[in-house]
Amino acid sequence: MTRVYGSGGTRVVALDDVTVAFPSGSWTAVMGPSGSGKSTLLHIAGGLEKVTSGQVLVDGQDINDASEAELTGLRRTKVGFVFQNFNLLGSLTAEQNVAMPLKLAGRRPSRLEVQAVLTQVGLGDRLSHKPRELSGGQQQRVAIARALVTKPTVLLADEPTGALDSNAARTVLGMLRSMVNDGGQTIAMVTHDPMAAASADQVLFLSDGRVVDDMVRPSA
Amino acid sequence: MTRVYGSGGTRVVALDDVTVAFPSGSWTAVMGPSGSGKSTLLHIAGGLEKVTSGQVLVDGQDINDASEAELTGLRRTKVGFVFQNFNLLGSLTAEQNVAMPLKLAGRRPSRLEVQAVLTQVGLGDRLSHKPRELSGGQQQRVAIARALVTKPTVLLADEPTGALDSNAARTVLGMLRSMVNDGGQTIAMVTHDPMAAASADQVLFLSDGRVVDDMVRPSA
Numbered sequence: 334m335t336r337v338y339g340s341g342g343t344r345v346v347a348l349d350d351v352t353v354a355f356p357s358g359s360w361t362a363v364m365g366p367s368g369s370g371k372s373t374l375l376h377i378a379g380g381l382e383k384v385t386s387g388q389v390l391v392d393g394q395d396i397n398d399a400s401e402a403e404l405t406g407l408r409r410t411k412v413g414f415v416f417q418n419f420n421l422l423g424s425l426t427a428e429q430n431v432a433m434p435l436k437l438a439g440r441r442p443s444r445l446e447v448q449a450v451l452t453q454v455g456l457g458d459r460l461s462h463k464p465r466e467l468s469g470g471q472q473q474r475v476a477i478a479r480a481l482v483t484k485p486t487v488l489l490a491d492e493p494t495g496a497l498d499s500n501a502a503r504t505v506l507g508m509l510r511s512m513v514n515d516g517g518q519t520i521a522m523v524t525h526d527p528m529a530a531a532s533a534d535q536v537l538f539l540s541d542g543r544v545v546d547d548m549v550r551p552s553a
Numbered sequence: 554m555t556r557v558y559g560s561g562g563t564r565v566v567a568l569d570d571v572t573v574a575f576p577s578g579s580w581t582a583v584m585g586p587s588g589s590g591k592s593t594l595l596h597i598a599g600g601l602e603k604v605t606s607g608q609v610l611v612d613g614q615d616i617n618d619a620s621e622a623e624l625t626g627l628r629r630t631k632v633g634f635v636f637q638n639f640n641l642l643g644s645l646t647a648e649q650n651v652a653m654p655l656k657l658a659g660r661r662p663s664r665l666e667v668q669a670v671l672t673q674v675g676l677g678d679r680l681s682h683k684p685r686e687l688s689g690g691q692q693q694r695v696a697i698a699r700a701l702v703t704k705p706t707v708l709l710a711d712e713p714t715g716a717l718d719s720n721a722a723r724t725v726l727g728m729l730r731s732m733v734n735d736g737g738q739t740i741a742m743v744t745h746d747p748m749a750a751a752s753a754d755q756v757l758f759l760s761d762g763r764v765v766d767d768m769v770r771p772s773a
């Protein structure tokens with residue numbers, strides 16, 4: 334697949350004839366320099382952006398031709414997304430932000446379920462705080478809890494430990510690992526942190542919009 | 554100094570009787586778990602927030618009693634700030650965002666000056682891109698360029714390499730080091746990255762709003 338932004342003077346080839354696969358039930362890390370196309374790759378894999386040319390197959394179906402309604406359905410049930418800039422709703426509390434995807438999927442959110450996932454990321458005592466009453470790392474953990482609450486088959490996470498100290502990062506990475514091992518979770522995670530990449534089963538390296546290397550962990 | 558947020562059920566003591574000094578002409582790193590008070594400390598040092606009790610001395614003057622006009626003057630000329638969430642203006646290009654502090658300080662921004670600092674952070678070819686046309690790491694580097702363009706005596710940087718790959722981070726840290734060594738720059742930098750902390754002259758550790766440790770680099 335290829336993804337191009339703009340035209341003329343500000344034309345940028347974000348992804349240049351890239352072919353990658355995120356195997357089901359396994360954890361893939363994506364690394365590469367700033368501006369190399371990592372976020373773009375994740376947005377396309379999650380149906381948030383269209384490709385300029387090429388195919389995007391999810392469970393065998395090409396989602397690039399899917400209708401907006403089909404894509405919304407996909408995003409609400411199959412795919413959980415942790416955005417690089419968190420994308421929390423400023424007027425809602427941590428609890429309401431995490432409950433939102435459940436409401437959007439037409440389910441009645443149970444307080445217990447929402448509180449359980451916030452406690453898992455270490456924020457059980459912050460349910461009623463709004464994003465501006467939380468530190469950067471706390472906001473990021475709310476964003477992680479929100480992506481996991483619908484138990485999506487695929488988790489797409491864009492630098493999910495970027496704002497976390499090493500202890501908080503280890504907690505989050507441990508959670509993800511047990512989801513892969515015990516629950517067959519599929520994960521694609523962008524990261525700049527070698528410790529986070531070391532938790533994955535394979536690592537892809539992007540540079541200037543191309544895949545330049547990949548590594549499989551011996552134990553994977 | 555002490556800083557408390559909220560009251561009753563959501564009362565949080567962000568900083569608890571903290572005494573720290575950021576020596577002039579030297580580089581201090583601040584580390585600590587997510588939610589330990591690092592950003593709050595930086596906001597107070599830069600006159601962006603008031604303390605609940607205690608003093609904040611900049612060049613011998615307690616800025617906690619300063620008027621809004623005095624604080625604005627301080628922020629426009631003496632202090633450069635790199636925010637944890639970048640705080641770029643979405644409707645402006647990279648070049649316009651970087652020129653903004655010069656305009657606010659009443660100076661006519663020279664294109665050459667603005668382009669030079671953007672080139673220094675590796676974005677000489679992105680002058681006319683708006684924040685949403687830039688990757689996370691590129692946006693962070695625009696925020697760094699914007700904080701440096703007025704050549705402030707004190708730079709307060711909140712996880713300035715958080716969204717950068719290790720090469721881009723090394724470039725930024727190298728720039729800051731030569732500003733300290735050659736220009737007598739004073740820097741206070743929050744970071745979770747041990748490589749970034751290793752570039753500083755001393756490191757403070759915060760936990761639950763208190764200073765729990767500090768380390769001075771042998772060569773400092």
Ligand SMILES: Nc1ncnc2c1ncn2[C@@H]1O[C@H](COP(=O)(O)OP(=O)(O)OP(=O)(O)O)[C@@H](O)[C@H]1O
Pocket residue numbers: 465466467468469470471496497498558559565566567585586587588589590591592593594637
């Ligand atoms: N406006 C606010 N209202 C209420 N609580 C706040 C507010 N701002 C910060 N806090 C709380 O104060 C504490 C310190 O926050 P601060 O942003 O300084 O943390 P931090 O050390 O920078 O964390 P991180 O590494 O996650 O960025 C946190 O527990 C946070 O939830």
Ligand SMILES: Nc1ncnc2c1ncn2[C@@H]1O[C@H](COP(=O)(O)OP(=O)(O)OP(=O)(O)O)[C@@H](O)[C@H]1O
Pocket residue numbers: 338339345346347365366367368369370371372373374417685686687688689690691716717718
């Ligand atoms: N909407 C857009 N318009 C124009 N260019 C864009 C747009 N979005 C991204 N780009 C460009 O596409 C390239 C890839 O961006 P992407 O966000 O995927 O990078 P990244 O690898 O995630 O970087 P980072 O590590 O800094 O987050 C960058 O050069 C960026 O400037």
Ligand SMILES: [Mg+2]
Pocket residue numbers: 371372373417491688689690
């Ligand atoms: Mg990115």
Ligand SMILES: [Mg+2]
Pocket residue numbers: 468469470591592593637711
């Ligand atoms: Mg912070």
